[in-house]
Amino acid sequence: MDLIILGLSLVAIAMIFCYTLLTGSPPTPTSPKVRNAMLALLPKRLPEVFEDKGRVYELGAGWGGNALVFARMFSSHRVIAIERSPLPWVFTWIRLATGGPKNLEIHLNDFSQYNLCDAALVSCYLSARQMEVLEKKLEREMVPGTLVVCHTFAMPNWQPIATVYADDLYKSPVYLYKTPNFKV
Numbered sequence: 001m002d003l004i005i006l007g008l009s010l011v012a013i014a015m016i017f018c019y020t021l022l023t024g025s026p027p028t029p030t031s032p033k034v035r036n037a038m039l040a041l042l043p044k045r046l047p048e049v050f051e052d053k054g055r056v057y058e059l060g061a062g063w064g065g066n067a068l069v070f071a072r073m074f075s076s077h078r079v080i081a082i083e084r085s086p087l088p089w090v091f092t093w094i095r096l097a098t099g100g101p102k103n104l105e106i107h108l109n110d111f112s113q114y115n116l117c118d119a120a121l122v123s124c125y126l127s128a129r130q131m132e133v134l135e136k137k138l139e140r141e142m143v144p145g146t147l148v149v150c151h152t153f154a155m156p157n158w159q160p161i162a163t164v165y166a167d168d169l170y171k172s173p174v175y176l177y178k179t180p181n182f183k184v
């Protein structure tokens, strides 16, 4: 029995390691203090950029903490949480299946496969290297009025409409952007 548990633990660690190499960001969860800073930046109601309510995208959903909070906070919007690493995805799927909000979907996929043209809000906590590619993707796809909230890693060329620093050890920055204020 001990050997089975040890074996499963090693497989889990190896999977997380491999997917971290593949995606470029480990599944480090947003801490409650940083999440509070993110929520403090967001309006209670998202901009009405679409007649049928825009979607909320959590790009790289990790263990689902942010996605669940967004789904409860923006209950009239569909929240699409996309995660490429299978273990965090399964964990979030179980959280959702055992009483998660009905407006939340958790997809095991690469977020680069999605067109974000129907987004009212995009949230991400990724890596500096990924932000350059994501910035170009969002510029191509997003409509005016959309909000983007980023934890720790800023968009390289955009000017945030607001920045706050979380009350954590690193004073982690959180950036809020809104189209069309993308360009510096």
Ligand SMILES: C[S@@+](CC[C@H](N)C(=O)[O-])C[C@H]1O[C@@H](n2cnc3c(N)ncnc32)[C@H](O)[C@@H]1O
Pocket (backbone or CB within 6 Å): 019, 023, 024, 025, 026, 027, 028, 029, 030, 058, 059, 060, 061, 062, 063, 064, 065, 066, 082, 083, 084, 085, 088, 109, 110, 111, 112, 124, 125, 126
């Ligand atoms: C730093 S964690 C953040 C997790 C979560 N957003 C949070 O704030 O708690 C980044 C996550 O993004 C995922 N990820 C990175 N690139 C991705 C991609 N292209 N498609 C889907 N998920 C991705 C990683 O697997 C990792 O779980």
